[in-house]
Amino acid sequence: MTGEGQGHAPVLCDEVLEAFAERFPGRFLDATFGGGGHSRALLEGDPANRVVALDRDPAASPRAEALQAAFPERFSFHDMNFAGLEQLEEADFSGVLFDFGVSSFHFDEAGRGFSFREDAPLDMRMNPREGRPAWHFLESADHRELVRVVREYGEEPRWRKIVAAIEAARGGSRLRRTLSFAELVETAVGGRRPQERIHPATRTFQGVRIAVNAELEAIETALPAAFAKLAGGGRLAAISFHSLEDRIVKRFFRRMAGKAEHAGDHRPEQLRARRARLLTRRPIEAGEAERRRNPRSRSAKLRILEKEAA
Ligand SMILES: C[S@@+](CC[C@H](N)C(=O)[O-])C[C@H]1O[C@@H](n2cnc3c(N)ncnc32)[C@H](O)[C@@H]1O
Numbered sequence: 001m002t003g004e005g006q007g008h009a010p011v012l013c014d015e016v017l018e019a020f021a022e023r024f025p026g027r028f029l030d031a032t033f034g035g036g037g038h039s040r041a042l043l044e045g046d047p048a049n050r051v052v053a054l055d056r057d058p059a060a061s062p063r064a065e066a067l068q069a070a071f072p073e074r075f076s077f078h079d080m081n082f083a084g085l086e087q088l089e090e091a092d093f094s095g096v097l098f099d100f101g102v103s104s105f106h107f108d109e110a111g112r113g114f115s116f117r118e119d120a121p122l123d124m125r126m127n128p129r130e131g132r133p134a135w136h137f138l139e140s141a142d143h144r145e146l147v148r149v150v151r152e153y154g155e156e157p158r159w160r161k162i163v164a165a166i167e168a169a170r171g172g173s174r175l176r177r178t179l180s181f182a183e184l185v186e187t188a189v190g191g192r193r194p195q196e197r198i199h200p201a202t203r204t205f206q207g208v209r210i211a212v213n214a215e216l217e218a219i220e221t222a223l224p225a226a227f228a229k230l231a232g233g234g235r236l237a238a239i240s241f242h243s244l245e246d247r248i249v250k251r252f253f254r255r256m257a258g259k260a261e262h263a264g265d266h267r268p269e270q271l272r273a274r275r276a277r278l279l280t281r282r283p284i285e286a287g288e289a290e291r292r293r294n295p296r297s298r299s300a301k302l303r304i305l306e307k308e309a310a
Contacts, residue, residue: 009037009293009294009296009297010035010037010038010041010099011099011239011286011290011294011296011297011300012239012284012286012290012297012300012302013037013038013041015284015302016038016041016097016237016239016302017041017042017045019095019235019237019279019302019304020042020045020094020095020097020235020237021045023094023095023233023234023235024045024046024048024049025046025047025048025049026046026049026050026093026094026095027049027050027051027052027090027092027093027094028042028049028050028051028052028093028094028095028096028097029051029052029053029054029088029090029093029095029096029097029226029229030042030051030052030053030054030097030099031053031054031082031085031096031097031098031222031226032054032055032082032097032098032099032100033053033054033055033060033063033064033077034055034060034099034103034105035063035103035104035105036053036063036064036066036067038097038099039051039053039067039075040067043067043070043071043074043075048074049074050074050075051071051074051075051076052075052076052077052078052088052090052093053067053075053076053077053078054077054078054079054080054081054082054085054088055077055079055080056079056080056081056082056126056127057103057105057106057126057127058079058127058128058129059105059109060077060079061077061079063105064077081127081218082098082218082222082225082226083214083217083218083221083222085221085222085225085226085229086225086228088229090229091228091229092229092230092231092234093229093230093231093234094230094231094233094234094235095230095234095235095236095237096226096229096230096234096235096236096237097237097238097239098219098222098223098226098237098238098239099239100215100219100238100239100240100241100245101215101241101242101245102114102126102209104296106126110178112124112125112128113133113134113178114205114209115178115205116178116179116181116182116199116201116205118178118179119177119178119179120177120178121133121135121176121177121178122134122135122138122175122176122177122178122181123135124205124208124209124212124213125212125213126213127213131212131213131214132212133212134208134209134212135175135176135177135181137208137211137212138166138170138175138181138208139170139171139175141211143163143167145211146163146166146167147159147163148211149207149208149210149211150162150163150166150203150204150207150208151163151207152207152244153206153207153208153210153211153216153244154203154204154205154206154207154208154210155203155206155207155242155243155244156203156204156207158188158189158200161188161189161190162185162188162189162204164188165184165185165187165188166184169184181201182199182201182205185200185201185204186199186200186201206242210244215245216244216245216248219245219248219249220248223236223238223248223249223252224252227252227256227275227276227305227307230307231307231310232307232308232309232310233306233307233308233309233310234306234307235279235304235305235306235307236253236276236304236305236306236307237302237303237304238253238302238303238304239300239301239302240283240300240301240303241296241299241300241301242299246283246301246303249303250283250303253276253278253303253305254278255272256274256275256276256305256307257274257275257276257277257278257305258272258273258274258275259272259278274308275307275308276305276306276307276308277305277306277308278303278304278305279304279305279306280302280303280304283301283302283303284301284302284303284304285300285301285302286298286300
């Protein structure tokens with residue numbers, strides 16, 4: 001499959017292609033270009049397919065140039081945040097794809113500060129041209145914000161100890177770098193438990209990354225904008241990697257399909273407008289072979305929505 005040789009295998013690629021194939025040949029928006037695996041697969045899926053791709057990471061532009069060279073008439077790229085999707089000129093897409101989160105490029109480039117495999121400044125910005133680096137966020141966030149980030153975004157049960165350790169470390173050097181911050185979290189929770197599968201700092205890193213990049217806000221804004229940019233009968237596909245992303249997708253999809261958004265949503269049926277059809281009652285997950293080949297796929301959940309014909 002495309003891209004696998006470089007270690008940046010597009011997740012659930014066959015399943016995405018299958019969802020979009022009924023709209024081939026068509027015009028597709030890949031809102032999270034990354035290494036371009038899904039874009040390439042769509043371009044190769046039909047000789048008349050067109051793809052518009054976006055990524056907020058400036059490092060994605062040079063990767064997109066390779067696809068531009070290979071498919072000059074059919075592929076275009078915008079260096080932008082999908083939170084600004086409304087401003088995109090192109091519209092009437094046959095399909096829009098979101099493959100959320102960070103790419104393996106982010107983890108592999110030590111200098112970006114996403115990973116504690118190597119020492120680097122604790123930055124974690126997908127777009128280093130805007131916002132503030134993670135260390136700055138940790139130095140200045142108020143208590144409630146820190147709790148939200150570690151407890152909610154990091155889904156970290158030991159959040160109290162970690163938040164206290166962050167607050168105590170302010171003004172020193174330990175919040176500045178990936179390794180010293182990972183050590184701080186590990187020490188705060190009393191070290192790694194023997195049966196623990198992931199490093200004790202993994203969840204906290206995830207939470208801080210989500211906050212620094214305002215990831216959930218971007219998804220909330222982008223889904224309705226993407227839906228508006230679909231042609232009648234067009235399909236919206238979203239791949240989530242943790243429950244916070246998936247919850248936003250699930251609720252939005254259910255709302256568009258005229259269904260109760262969650263257990264506490266008791267609005268009567270006639271007050272709900274149905275503008276789409278849910279093609280996935282339950283999310284699609286990676287099969288055994290892909291899970292073995294690509295560990296990142298293990299937490300992936302794909303949901304698909306079809307806009308009603310105009
Ligand atoms: C999981 S990767 C996508 C991988 C891609 N589908 C592939 O096949 O290589 C997610 C990409 O989306 C980008 N991204 C995340 N949030 C974004 C946002 N709000 N706006 C634009 N790009 C974003 C990241 O920079 C990253 O490159």
